[in-house]
Amino acid sequence: MKLALLLGVIAFLLIGSVAPAVAGTVTVNDPFDGPNLDPAWTVDFDSWGWGGPSAGWTYHFADGALHVTDIADGGGVDQWSSVRISRTLQEAGDFSFALDVGWLSAEGDSDVKSLYFSLYDTGNLLARVAYGDAWVGTTGQYFTYDLVGGIQYDSGLGSLPHSGRDTFEIARTSGNLSLKIGGAEVASSLLENPAVRLGIEFKYYPSANTTFDELALYDLEGSYEVVPLPSAAWAGLGLLGLLGVVRRYRRRRAA
Ligand SMILES: [Ca+2]
Ligand SMILES: [Ca+2]
Numbered sequence: 001m002k003l004a005l006l007l008g009v010i011a012f013l014l015i016g017s018v019a020p021a022v023a024g025t026v027t028v029n030d031p032f033d034g035p036n037l038d039p040a041w042t043v044d045f046d047s048w049g050w051g052g053p054s055a056g057w058t059y060h061f062a063d064g065a066l067h068v069t070d071i072a073d074g075g076g077v078d079q080w081s082s083v084r085i086s087r088t089l090q091e092a093g094d095f096s097f098a099l100d101v102g103w104l105s106a107e108g109d110s111d112v113k114s115l116y117f118s119l120y121d122t123g124n125l126l127a128r129v130a131y132g133d134a135w136v137g138t139t140g141q142y143f144t145y146d147l148v149g150g151i152q153y154d155s156g157l158g159s160l161p162h163s164g165r166d167t168f169e170i171a172r173t174s175g176n177l178s179l180k181i182g183g184a185e186v187a188s189s190l191l192e193n194p195a196v197r198l199g200i201e202f203k204y205y206p207s208a209n210t211t212f213d214e215l216a217l218y219d220l221e222g223s224y225e226v227v228p229l230p231s232a233a234w235a236g237l238g239l240l241g242l243l244g245v246v247r248r249y250r251r252r253r254a255a
Contacts, residue, residue, distance in 0.1 A: 023228040026090065028097065028198065030220040034061025041085040051080030051203065065102070066217040071113075071204035080114075081206060086199035090226045095172050097198060097222030102165035103131055103140065104214040109162075110136055112210040116201040117168040121193040129168035129179050131160070136209055142166075144179045144187045152187035153179070165218070194227050 030038050037043070037059075045053040055072035074081045089095075097119075105111035114132040118125060126147050133140030138158035145151050169180035177191040204212045 023226055025223050025225055026092075027223045028087070028089070028220065029222070031064065032061065032066040032217045032219060033064050034066070036061075037066070037085070040087050042087065044084050044086070045074070045082065046084065051082055052076035054081035054083050054204070057083045057202065064218065068202050068215045070212060071202055071206075073206040078207070079205075080203045082201060082203050084199050084201045086120075086197050089196055089198055089224060091194035091196060092224035093172075093194065093227040094174065095195060095222065095224035096169070097171070097220070097224075098167055098169045099129075099200065099220050100165070100167050100218035101131060102163070102214075102216035102218060103133075104163040104216070105133070105139065105211075106162070106213045107211045109138055110209065110211040111140075111213050112136060112205040112207075113140075113212050113215060114201070114203040115215045116199070116203075117170065118199040118201060119170050119195045120197040120199060122196055124193065126191060126193055126195055127170050127177060127179060129170060129181060131166075131215075133160075134205075142181055142186075144181075146177055146179065146187060146189050146191060147193070148177075148189035148191050149187060152189070153181075155181075165216075195224070 030040070045056070053074040055074050057068060057072065058070035059066055059068045061067070071081050071083055099117045101115055101117070103113075103115065111133055112135065114130060114134070116128050116130045118128045120126055124147055125145065128145040130143050130145070131140055132143060135157070139162055140160045141157055142153070142155040142160065143151055144153040166182050169178070171178045171180070172191065175190050175192045177189050178185050179187040200217065202215050
């Protein structure tokens with residue numbers, strides 16, 4: 001047997017048998033107690049396809065929470081300015097994440113701002129639990145979104161007080177996605193895409209008659225199961241490697 005072919009066979013056996021199925025539970029916690037933002041978070045000012053970026057944000061840590069007190073206008077005319085903190089997940093199958101959030105609109109109804117708790121796969125927004133105040137003349141509302149069901153839950157325009165605090169939960173068990181607010185399930189769907197990013201987005205609509213007082217994060221707790229690639233998939237990868245070696249070997253002989 002020629003050396004290249006022999007190496008290919010060895011590679012096939014090795015890759016086929018050593019499936020790096022690092023299955024297990026990964027915890028994702030952040031008490032937001034400061035004094036700095038946990039470096040596990042990536043901060044970006046993109047628009048993610050909606051509204052515009054922002055030019056920066058102002059926040060501080062106090063009383064065991066991250067307080068966002070300003071989101072700078074990104075320069076766009078009449079559009080939302082956005083800030084996102086996010087962290088990558090290894091391909092997550094079952095998971096449970098709970099985010100304790102708060103908001104304050106000290107000036108009254110004029111605040112126009114949003115706080116989203118979101119989960120993404122590589123190309124899609126999979127699920128979102130949100131606080132949103134989109135109008136100058138009213139207070140905010142809750143809503144949820146998921147890739148399968150869309151906006152399944154909306155608490156109604158002006159349904160929330162000027163200040164409040166609640167827990168947003170995004171969980172999945174055996175493909176059954178469950179979205180909860182304050183411990184009560186408000187939406188669910190069958191959603192099996194692996195989740196790869198957890199994001200928290202802050203938005204503000206800057207204009208002459210809007211204000212932004214405060215959005216806060218008190219605590220994030222959660223965990224997820226890493227999705228292992230089936231061992232058959234790894235055996236397949238090994239087989240592809242072997243075929244590649246054989247093809248190269250044949251080409252060399254034909255030349
Ligand atoms: Ca805290
Ligand atoms: Ca408002």
